[in-house]
Amino acid sequence: MLQRRIPLVIVFITGVLMSIQYFIPHPISQSAYNIALMWFRGVSSMAYAIAVISFVRHHSRRLKQPQNRFYSAVALLAFLFMCIVGFGFGIEEGTIFYKMYLNVQVPLQATTFSLLAFYMASAAYRAFRVKGFEATLLLITAFIVMFGVTTIGNYIPFIPRLTEWLMAVPNLASKRGILIGVGLGMISTSLKIILGIERNWLGG
Amino acid sequence: MRDFLIKLSKIERRYIYLALFLALTLPLIFPPNFPQKMSPTVKSVFEFIDTLPPGSHVLLSADYDASVLPEVDPMYRAVLKHCILRGVIPIGMTLYPQGAVLALDAFKEAEEYLGARRDTDYVFLGYQAGYQAVILGIGENIRSVFPKDYFGTPIDSIPAMRGVKNYKDIALVISFSGSSIPITWVIYAYSKYHQKVAAAVTAVSAADFYPYIQTGQFVGMLAGMKGAAEYEYTVGKIMKDNGIEKLPPAKAVKGMDANSIGHILIMLFIIIGNLGYFATKRRK
Amino acid sequence: MHISTDPWVWVAAILTLAIFTFLYKDNPLFKFAEHLFVGVATGYGLVIIYFNAFKPNLYQPLFVEHNLLYIIPFFFGILYFSAAIPKFSYMMRWPIALLLGIGSGLSIPLSFQTYIVEHTKSTILRFPYPNTVLFINALILFIGVLTVLIYFYFSYPHKGAIGTISRIGIIFIMIGFGASFGYTVMARFSLLVGRIQFLLGQWLGIHTVM
Numbered sequence: 016m017l018q019r020r021i022p023l024v025i026v027f028i029t030g031v032l033m034s035i036q037y038f039i040p041h042p043i044s045q046s047a048y049n050i051a052l053m054w055f056r057g058v059s060s061m062a063y064a065i066a067v068i069s070f071v072r073h074h075s076r077r078l079k080q081p082q083n084r085f086y087s088a089v090a091l092l093a094f095l096f097m098c099i100v101g102f103g104f105g106i107e108e109g110t111i112f113y114k115m116y117l118n119v120q121v122p123l124q125a126t127t128f129s130l131l132a133f134y135m136a137s138a139a140y141r142a143f144r145v146k147g148f149e150a151t152l153l154l155i156t157a158f159i160v161m162f163g164v165t166t167i168g169n170y171i172p173f174i175p176r177l178t179e180w181l182m183a184v185p186n187l188a189s190k191r192g193i194l195i196g197v198g199l200g201m202i203s204t205s206l207k208i209i210l211g212i213e214r215n216w217l218g219g
Numbered sequence: 220m221r222d223f224l225i226k227l228s229k230i231e232r233r234y235i236y237l238a239l240f241l242a243l244t245l246p247l248i249f250p251p252n253f254p255q256k257m258s259p260t261v262k263s264v265f266e267f268i269d270t271l272p273p274g275s276h277v278l279l280s281a282d283y284d285a286s287v288l289p290e291v292d293p294m295y296r297a298v299l300k301h302c303i304l305r306g307v308i309p310i311g312m313t314l315y316p317q318g319a320v321l322a323l324d325a326f327k328e329a330e331e332y333l334g335a336r337r338d339t340d341y342v343f344l345g346y347q348a349g350y351q352a353v354i355l356g357i358g359e360n361i362r363s364v365f366p367k368d369y370f371g372t373p374i375d376s377i378p379a380m381r382g383v384k385n386y387k388d389i390a391l392v393i394s395f396s397g398s399s400i401p402i403t404w405v406i407y408a409y410s411k412y413h414q415k416v417a418a419a420v421t422a423v424s425a426a427d428f429y430p431y432i433q434t435g436q437f438v439g440m441l442a443g444m445k446g447a448a449e450y451e452y453t454v455g456k457i458m459k460d461n462g463i464e465k466l467p468p469a470k471a472v473k474g475m476d477a478n479s480i481g482h483i484l485i486m487l488f489i490i491i492g493n494l495g496y497f498a499t500k501r502r503k
Numbered sequence: 504m505h506i507s508t509d510p511w512v513w514v515a516a517i518l519t520l521a522i523f524t525f526l527y528k529d530n531p532l533f534k535f536a537e538h539l540f541v542g543v544a545t546g547y548g549l550v551i552i553y554f555n556a557f558k559p560n561l562y563q564p565l566f567v568e569h570n571l572l573y574i575i576p577f578f579f580g581i582l583y584f585s586a587a588i589p590k591f592s593y594m595m596r597w598p599i600a601l602l603l604g605i606g607s608g609l610s611i612p613l614s615f616q617t618y619i620v621e622h623t624k625s626t627i628l629r630f631p632y633p634n635t636v637l638f639i640n641a642l643i644l645f646i647g648v649l650t651v652l653i654y655f656y657f658s659y660p661h662k663g664a665i666g667t668i669s670r671i672g673i674i675f676i677m678i679g680f681g682a683s684f685g686y687t688v689m690a691r692f693s694l695l696v697g698r699i700q701f702l703l704g705q706w707l708g709i710h711t712v713m
Contacts, residue, residue, distance in 0.1 A: 018593040022600035029601060033608025049359060052352040053560075054576040055605050056364070058598050059349030060556035061580030063548060065595065068586045070545050086534050090542035097546025106320075106554055107370065108327050114511055116320045116547055122515040123540035124285035125698060126522035132695035133526060135688065136239045137232045140488040144496050149677045156681025157688075158486060164422070164445050164689050165479035166253035179259065182429055182682055184640050188647020189679025191430040191622050192672070195648070196655050198618020205607040205614070216603060217596055236526055243696050247703060247712045289697025290690065316551040317544075348556040349602075351609055366559050402617070407609075410616040422690035426683040434625040436617070443686065444693040468704070468713035474696040481692045 023211045030209030070094065156181060224498040227491055235488070242484040246477040253476055255452040260432060263439025264393070264417045265453060268298070271390050273306030276383055278357075278392040280404070281325070284317035287397030287421045293447040293471035294419040295395045296325045297454045300467075303335045304457055308379045310389070311343040312365070314353060314400060319346045323369065332458075332467050337370075338377045345369030350400070354407040358386050358414070386414040391438065395419040401428065405436045419446070444478055447471035505708035516706040519698060647675040 033051060036044050071094075077087035100111040107113065145151050162168040163178025207213035257265065268277060279299060283291040302309040311322045326343050329335040337343070344365040347353045356364035361383060362374050374380050382388060392414055394401040401418035408414040415438050418428055422443025431437045441450055448471040455466055507513065521536040561580065565573040579601050585594040626648045632638035653665065654672030661669045704712035 018596070022596040025597060025600040026604040026607070029604030030608040033605050034611050036608075037612045049356075049363070050572065051605050052356045052359070053363070053572070054579075055352035055602060056347065056349040056356065056556070057561045057573060057576030058579045058602055059352065060552060060560045061583050062348070062598070062602070063552045064580075064583040065586050067545060067549055068584070070541070072587075086538040089535060090538040090545075093539050093542025094546040097543055098549060101546065101550030102553070106550060108323060112547075112550065113320055113323075115543060117324065118511040118515040119518060120317075120540060120543045120547060121285040121288065121321075122519045122698075122701070123522060123536055124544070125288045125694065125701075126519045127537075127540070128286040129694040129698045130522070130525065132243075132691040133236045133239060135691045136485060136488060137235050139485055139688075140230075140235055140492045141232075143489050143492060145493050149673060152674065152677040153681040153684065154489070156678045157684040160682050160685025161482045161486060161688055164443070164685060165482045166255065166445075166448075166475055167479045167483070169254065169256055175256075175258075180640075181678065182426065183433070184643050185647055185675055185678040186426060186682040187429045187433055188644045189651055189675040190427050191626065191644075192648045192651025192655070192675070193679075194427070194430060194618060195622055195652060198614055198622075201614050201618070202611055205611050208603060208607050216599065233526075239695075240699075243692065244699055244703070247696070247699060248709060250711050287694075289700070290693045316548045316555075319551050319555065320547075346551055346555040348552060348560070351606055355609065366563070369555065406613045406617045410613045410621075422686040422693070423683075426679070426686045430622060430625075434621045436621060443689050444696070445689065470697070470700055470713050473711075473713055474693060474700060477696045477699070478689055478692050481696070482688060485688055485692075 019214075019217055022217060023214070026209060027211060030205075034209070221498045221502060224491075224495045225502070227495055229495070239481065239484065243477045243481050246480045247473060250473060250476050251480075253479060255449050255472060255475070257449045257453060258442075258446070260440040260442065261446050261449045263432075264298075264419075264441060265301070265439075265450065267391060267415075267417070267438055268301055268307060269305060271305065271307050274308065275390045276308050276310055276388060277302050278310045278312065278389050279322075280392065280394045280396075280400075281311065281313040281318035281322035282315050282394055282396040282398070282400040283321070284315055284397070285321070288321070289470065289474060290421045290444050290447060291395050291397060291419060292321060292325070293444075293451050293474075294441045295322065296328055296467065297447065297450040297471075298393060298395075298419065298441075299325055299329050299341075300333060301450070301454045301457070303329055303333050303340055304454070304461060307390075309341050310380075310383070311341065313346045314350050314403075316346050318395075319369065328467060332463065332465060338368075338372065338379055340379065342377055342379045343369045344374075350403050351407055354404060355411065357389075358408060358412040360385055386412045389414065391415050391417060393417045393419055397421045397424070399424065401437070402431070405431060409436050417441075444471050444474050448475040507706050507708060512705055516702060519702060646671070651675050 029051070032047070036048050071091070074087040074090050077083040097112065097115060100115065104110050104112065143154070145154055159174065159181060160178055162171060162174050168174040168178065204213060208216065271277070279295065281295055299309050311326060313319050313322055323343060326337070326341055329341065330337070335341055345368060347364055353364050365374060367373050368377060386408060392404055392408055394404045394416065396418070397420070401416065401420060404416045409416050416436065417438040417440065419441040420428060422445070425440065425442030428437065428440055432440055441447060451469055451471045455469060458466055518536050521532045524530055525533045561573060561577055564570040565577055579598040582594045582598050585591040626645055628641055628645050632641060650668050650672035654669040654676065659665055700712050703709045
């Protein structure tokens with residue numbers, strides 16, 4: 016009961032209250048709304064604890080494996096170092112914490128994502144094949160948009176206006192159809208969660 | 220010829236990587252300096268800020284991290300400088316922990332190049348947890364969400380925050396993001412409080428956000444490195460017109476030169492790949 | 504060309520090159536950089552969240568200002584730490600339930616307004632139109648949205664009239680995907696261009712790059 020029923024009751028009560036609160040302009044409803052927002056921010060500020068606990072447990076376990084020991088030690092030491100410099104010396108401009116973020120985390124994260132450019136080029140070369148009407152249409156649109164978004168496209172007379180039209184009319188229609196579907200899905204999922212029909216978030 | 224095309228379409232991937240690297244590097248070293256022309260969606264945002272009376276407040280939410288740095292960071296820096304040059308007070312904040320130091324660095328650059336003063340010309344509130352609650356909370360009272368700024372100064376003692384209670388006192392919110400956070404701003408700030416919102420997003424998200432511009436839910440949109448380059452170029456011109464000799468690095472403007480050449484290369488790759496595919500089909 | 508003498512720039516450059524080595528193949532240098540990133544990112548997140556979120560939102564009001572309203576969020580927040588004790592880790596679901604309930608409840612009416620009402624309003628044809636071009640664009644938009652929505656309705660077989668309408672929907676979807684692909688190419692290349700600008704500009708000091 017503690018494992019599943021209490022969370023479902025919490026979701027139901029808070030979900031229903033917050034949904035109907037939107038339609039009640041009374042001051043008591045407004046106070047309840049502000050308190051709920053305050054609690055939401057408070058609880059959210061502690062949610063990171065799960066991430067830290069999970070990280071420490073995972074890498075502590077890997078310290079026992081000879082092939083992973085060094086790397087997990089690096090991860091744990093880096094974590095400890097950031098905590099010490101952050102809590103010890105502050106987070107303002109010029110601190111070690113600030114420099115570590117800008118010169119260690121930023122290059123590592125930015126470079127990891129920049130590898131996607133290479134994979135995308137390789138995929139476009141090897142996998143993008145014109146195998147039918149739909150693929151041809153996709154390719155022609157992609158080419159027009161690629162010309163249009165680059166500065167070279169400004170030199171071709173009709174490209175900027177054609178690109179703008181493609182984005183603002185047929186692309187818009189397609190994306191709007193998709194997002195109306197997504198919106199309906201989101202609303203129905205929210206309702207299912209509140210009513211306890213959707214329970215995947217409870218885990219195992 | 221057929222065999223050559225088939226062989227070409229099966230080239231080793233490391234040669235593709237090398238070609239791409241050269242196509243993006245050479246235009247940076249020998250810049251072609253293509254001109255920048257402002258597109259309509261970027262112009263909407265630019266003109267909105269440009270016509271605000273001095274002393275207005277604009278909320279710049281740095282909801283991005285280093286994974287989208289080259290696209291979104293130049294936008295943040297350019298818009299921030301534009302606000303300061305026009306006497307508009309930018310209020311910096313973020314819904315992503317990683318955005319905090321990135322935004323702080325942008326404000327420091329504004330101090331260096333424009334002589335902007337913290338708490339007088341700009342405010343930096345920092346990060347807060349719980350997207351929805353933050354956006355909705357600002358609509359009620361910004362002090363309930365940010366009692367202090369990033370540096371620990373109480374909001375009430377910050378001159379630039381005088382008279383700012385909620386969205387009624389904020390002319391525009393711009394969400395700089397690599398994900399769908401701008402939609403979250405539309406859902407909670409625009410729909411409930413009718414706050415004007417603009418988006419400054421990566422190119423990946425830009426195609427999906429056009430419907431929101433048409434409905435008026437977004438005032439305008441800066442899309443990808445192109446949007447950043449257009450804005451950066453225009454703000455650079457304003458800085459020159461204002462007699463500022465030392466200009467910040469124009470990363471997006473230079474980057475778009477390289478990007479343009481890279482696009483030509485990708486189109487060539489796709490054409491060559493398909494020629495090889497058709498040659499293979501013919502042979503069979 | 505003036506190579507940087509700032510040690511931090513050299514650290515950033517070496518780490519950037521370490522990640523790029525993965526293009527050749529996975530190697531110890533890349534693994535080291537990867538694990539360093541994970542550790543630094545986790546530590547960074549914890550510190551920023553403590554100073555910017557936890558301290559002003561919970562610690563200050565409850566323990567300094569003694570506002571007892573904050574006892575409940577603090578109690579729920581503490582339950583997150585039950586993740587460390589397998590026997591009691593089910594309690595982690597309670598604060599998740601609180602956030603999920605409040606979040607879902609808040610989002611229902613506003614999501615309906617944002618996704619359904621506004622977009623339906625903007626799709627409906629509203630006469631008169633000032634000129635033919637605007638009317639044609641509005642008509643294409645209306646047909647596009649309708650046909651795309653019908654395409655995604657899989658509960659009815661796509662045969663006959665519905666099949667034809669779905670085919671028109673596919674045309675719009677392909678144009679949309681083509682546009683997305685075109686923009687995605689720019690996005691991915693921008694990420695790489697940014698890194699090359701850093702290596703050539705900040706590290707090696709080639710001034711034309713930035």
